Amino acid sequence: MAGKKTGGLAEVIAGQTAISTVGKEGKGLTYRGYSIDDLAQFGSFEETAYLLIYGKLPSQTELNQYKQKLSGLRKLPDGLRTILEQLSGSTHPMDILRTGISAFSAFEPEALDRDQYDIADRLLASCASILLYWHHYHTSGTRIDTETDSESIAGHFLELLHGRKPSGLHEKALDVSLILYAEHEFNASTFAARVTASTLSDFYSAITTGIGTLRGPLHGGANEAAMELIEAFEGPNEAENGILQMLAQKKLIMGFGHRVYSVSDPRSDIIKKWSRTLSEAAGEMKLYDISERIEQIMLREKKLFANLDFYSASAYRLLGIPTPLFTPIFVISRTSGWAAHIIEQRAGNRLIRPNADYSGPDLKSWPAIRSRS
Numbered sequence: 001m002a003g004k005k006t007g008g009l010a011e012v013i014a015g016q017t018a019i020s021t022v023g024k025e026g027k028g029l030t031y032r033g034y035s036i037d038d039l040a041q042f043g044s045f046e047e048t049a050y051l052l053i054y055g056k057l058p059s060q061t062e063l064n065q066y067k068q069k070l071s072g073l074r075k076l077p078d079g080l081r082t083i084l085e086q087l088s089g090s091t092h093p094m095d096i097l098r099t100g101i102s103a104f105s106a107f108e109p110e111a112l113d114r115d116q117y118d119i120a121d122r123l124l125a126s127c128a129s130i131l132l133y134w135h136h137y138h139t140s141g142t143r144i145d146t147e148t149d150s151e152s153i154a155g156h157f158l159e160l161l162h163g164r165k166p167s168g169l170h171e172k173a174l175d176v177s178l179i180l181y182a183e184h185e186f187n188a189s190t191f192a193a194r195v196t197a198s199t200l201s202d203f204y205s206a207i208t209t210g211i212g213t214l215r216g217p218l219h220g221g222a223n224e225a226a227m228e229l230i231e232a233f234e235g236p237n238e239a240e241n242g243i244l245q246m247l248a249q250k251k252l253i254m255g256f257g258h259r260v261y262s263v264s265d266p267r268s269d270i271i272k273k274w275s276r277t278l279s280e281a282a283g284e285m286k287l288y289d290i291s292e293r294i295e296q297i298m299l300r301e302k303k304l305f306a307n308l309d310f311y312s313a314s315a316y317r318l319l320g321i322p323t324p325l326f327t328p329i330f331v332i333s334r335t336s337g338w339a340a341h342i343i344e345q346r347a348g349n350r351l352i353r354p355n356a357d358y359s360g361p362d363l364k365s366w367p368a369i370r371s372r373s
């Protein structure tokens with residue numbers, strides 16, 4: 001891999017967490033001690049969210065009750081639907097989520113009878129409702145009913161998007177993706193959310209901080225940027241030429257590299273398999289083949305590996321998800337991790353306020369305005 005630079009708080013330990021381990025010895029990921037492989041293979045996103053937010057794996061009864069609770073929280077306040085109708089159809093869906101979640105705080109403020117756990121669950125359950133109510137209103141003028149009888153958040157999302165129940169394969173693929181995106185220690189958006197929580201601000205403010213930080217293409221926005229890159233090529237050979245040219249121009253290839261992992265991103269192997277499975281099921285290998293060639297070139301030329309965002313792009317396309325909804329899906333999932341971190345920060349709070357190394361000028365004398373150039 002290309003040499004690591006200093007700055008950007010790289011390798012600085014900024015606090016403690018018991019929620020996840022990331023990149024120990026250059027690889028590996030666990031959520032509260034459970035490996036990401038086991039969670040993706042045996043678990044569901046609802047189990048994962050419960051584990052992160054409530055601190056333990058649910059029993060069967062607890063899981064059933066949790067799923068029931070979440071499915072009962074999909075209806076949006078009337079006032080929020082009105083706001084979503086007024087936001088332009090050309091708005092980026094990340095703005096819609098940030099604004100929608102911010103508006104939620106006006107309709108359902110944090111209070112003694114609505115605590116941080118209730119808000120975490122409410123947002124997990126209704127992010128898809130916010131996004132897809134807005135999406136359908138502005139693409140077809142339809143005011144959709146955001147309540148479906150789908151048991152999972154993945155199924156709810158796909159059913160609202162396509163207006164029909166997803167296949168078991170599609171629901172499972174999105175469910176796994178939500179598990180993979182759920183939590184990642186002190187990544188930029190989670191750290192930002194913790195900074196907001198550390199001022200004793202409200203839960204919604206901390207979550208909207210996370211959304212704003214996730215959006216950038218160096219973080220969550222990379223899945224959309226990766227899709228645009230992959231779809232710009234006609235086939236693997238064109239991709240090879242195009243990527244070599246981009247590297248010669250010192251351009252970043254979105255969906256590659258990572259601040260903490262040095263060998264591989266363990267989530268990438270899992271989503272890559274799902275991307276392949278979905279491609280085979282659709283009989284449509286073009287995006288997968290292009291992606292694989294780009295991955296080979298990046299390894300060969302730069303010793304850089306695909307991160308979670310890279311194969312998530314082709315997997316989402318095969319699920320029929322429009323590109324601007326990719327990063328918002330990351331939000332739906334990461335809301336569980338952000339919530340766990342806000343709760344953990346609040347439990348042992350101290351204001352997060354590091355020092356800066358001043359590099360500006362020495363003290364200067366005050367110049368009268370007429371003497372300034």
Ligand SMILES: CC(=O)SCCNC(=O)CCNC(=O)[C@H](O)C(C)(C)COP(=O)(O)OP(=O)(O)OC[C@H]1O[C@@H](n2cnc3c(N)ncnc32)[C@H](O)[C@@H]1OP(=O)(O)O
Binds near residue numbers: 005258309
């Ligand atoms: C779920 C997630 O949020 S995962 C991250 C998603 N983001 C991306 O995929 C965006 C593309 N990747 C990147 O920009 C970076 O790899 C980051 C932001 C993820 C990590 O950044 P850093 O730890 O600061 O790595 P840094 O920028 O120092 O990279 C080291 C070297 O590798 C190069 N490099 C790193 N990633 C890439 C890339 N994707 N494409 C081309 N070159 C790269 C850098 O240009 C740098 O080269 P240099 O030393 O010649 O200047």
Ligand SMILES: O=C([O-])CC(=O)C(=O)O
Binds near residue numbers: 187
């Ligand atoms: O940890 C990071 O820096 C980015 C990342 O992979 C994530 O947030 O999932």
